[in-house]
Amino acid sequence: MSLVHALITALLAALPARPAARAPHHPPRRIDVVVNAYFGHFVPTVIRAQYGDTIHVTLKANDSAHGFMVEGHKFDVTAYPGMPAQVTFVADWVGGKEWFCTFDCGPRHGTMSGMIVVTKD
Numbered sequence: 622m623s624l625v626h627a628l629i630t631a632l633l634a635a636l637p638a639r640p641a642a643r644a645p646h647h648p649p650r651r652i653d654v655v656v657n658a659y660f661g662h663f664v665p666t667v668i669r670a671q672y673g674d675t676i677h678v679t680l681k682a683n684d685s686a687h688g689f690m691v692e693g694h695k696f697d698v699t700a701y702p703g704m705p706a707q708v709t710f711v712a713d714w715v716g717g718k719e720w721f722c723t724f725d726c727g728p729r730h731g732t733m734s735g736m737i738v739v740t741k742d
């Protein structure tokens with residue numbers, strides 16, 4: 622064994638073990654959420670997902686029509702009493718994105734929003 626080889630072998634042995642490759646991200650899930658819309662607010666107001674999940678929202682309008690759109694997305698759905706609306710999208714961001722009512726449902730329309738919080742492990 623040459624001196625160089627011995628040195629390299631010694632150096633390699635002294636290095637900390639390489640961390641195991643990161644465990645793969647959990648398999649993407651489908652998250653089904655019913656968002657109930659009322660004059661002035663949504664229930665729930667927060668949807669939590671992990672990066673890559675598919676979020677399926679069923680919007681139910683409980684008094685008048687209400688809309689649902691997520692900032693940065695192109696969809697905009699409207700539900701009417703007795704006629705829920707559905708939309709499916711992928712949580713392809715990390716952090717919070719706000720959703721809004723897009724149907725002018727009355728004086729408290731401007732207060733109608735919620736947050737989708739996406740985390741990545």
Ligand SMILES: [Cu+2]
Nearest residue numbers: 722724726730
């Ligand atoms: Cu509204």
